[in-house]
Amino acid sequence: MSDRKCWMDHSGIVLHSVDGFDVIHCESCGFKHIIPIPDEEELERIYKHEYHVKDKPLMLQHQLEDQEWHDATNAARLETIEKLLGRKGSILDVGSGNGFFLKQAAELGWQAKGVEPADKAVDYCNSIGLDVTHGVFDQECADSIGKFDAVHLWEVLEHLPDPAGMLSLCRQVLNPGGLIIVGVPNDYNKLQKIVTENMDEEPWWVAPPHHINFFNRSSLENLLRRLNFEPLHHEISFPLELFLLMGKNYKRNPDLGRECHAMRKELELNLTRTGNRDVLDKFYKSLDEAGFGRHTVVMAGKKD
Numbered sequence: 191m192s193d194r195k196c197w198m199d200h201s202g203i204v205l206h207s208v209d210g211f212d213v214i215h216c217e218s219c220g221f222k223h224i225i226p227i228p229d230e231e232e233l234e235r236i237y238k239h240e241y242h243v244k245d246k247p248l249m250l251q252h253q254l255e256d257q258e259w260h261d262a263t264n265a266a267r268l269e270t271i272e273k274l275l276g277r278k279g280s281i282l283d284v285g286s287g288n289g290f291f292l293k294q295a296a297e298l299g300w301q302a303k304g305v306e307p308a309d310k311a312v313d314y315c316n317s318i319g320l321d322v323t324h325g326v327f328d329q330e331c332a333d334s335i336g337k338f339d340a341v342h343l344w345e346v347l348e349h350l351p352d353p354a355g356m357l358s359l360c361r362q363v364l365n366p367g368g369l370i371i372v373g374v375p376n377d378y379n380k381l382q383k384i385v386t387e388n389m390d391e392e393p394w395w396v397a398p399p400h401h402i403n404f405f406n407r408s409s410l411e412n413l414l415r416r417l418n419f420e421p422l423h424h425e426i427s428f429p430l431e432l433f434l435l436m437g438k439n440y441k442r443n444p445d446l447g448r449e450c451h452a453m454r455k456e457l458e459l460n461l462t463r464t465g466n467r468d469v470l471d472k473f474y475k476s477l478d479e480a481g482f483g484r485h486t487v488v489m490a491g492k493k494d
């Protein structure tokens with residue numbers, strides 16, 4: 191039997207306990223998250239002193255090697271955003287990292303702006319002519335940054351003590367009829383469950399305190415609805431866990447991670463280069479319906 195735990199206003203069944211944190215399926219939030227929830231000060235200390243993934247030079251090097259794939263992925267995402275909006279316009283990328291999404295948006299004719307807390311990522315973006323503000327996207331930043339037709343939030347919500355607060359800030363900077371695009375890891379999915387239950391693997395996606403929240407498409411859509419957004423479109427990224435089931439244990443051997451990524455990249459680029467992006471979309475759509483996919487992406491419109 192699973193235990194229930196409470197912490198402040200949060201309570202639910204305990205799914206895992208790692209490093210002094212419990213992951214609960216929180217009944218008040220409607221999604222899974224760790225308790226205790228670290229506060230901003232604690233997280234700032236961790237990110238400043240322990241590491242910042244976006245400051246890792248190797249990450250930029252890998253991203254540059256993957257430029258063609260990033261461009262194809264981001265161009266496809268921007269095409270969907272344009273279809274939903276009915277036009278191109280202004281877009282804010284919150285947590286813009288090394289600026290790969292921003293760069294593609296700017297090249298395709300969007301007015302693209304980023305906000306990013308990692309110094310080196312901001313320096314890099316500014317050196318290639320991208321418009322990126324250095325700092326965190328907080329109330330002060332939201333009050334002064336202007337208004338946008340779309341806000342892109344990629345791999346951000348899972349790290350935040352208050353994801354609902356972040357979505358409210360995004361809502362504040364959206365023009366009427368604006369669009370939010372949220373991408374998060376699709377955690378506690380069926381493939382992860384199969385691997386951990388049958389292949390003697392620990393739940394690798396539980397990484398407190400860096401990952402605080404765990405979403406799937408339905409919990410993300412519900413959170414967006416609660417904040418007065420209307421989900422309009424959803425998609426997934428390649429279910430990387432398939433590689434674990436194919437005997438490529440990239441969790442235990444980081445070199446294999448790069449190899450698995452290269453295989454996924456080849457699949458997507460071969461279908462893109464040959465003009466068969468629609469085949470890829472159909473393939474991923476069927477996986478999305480089945481609940482598979484490493485990331486879940488929801489695009490939602492701002493309601494009045």
Ligand SMILES: [Zn+2]
Nearest residue numbers: 200216218219
């Ligand atoms: Zn909660």
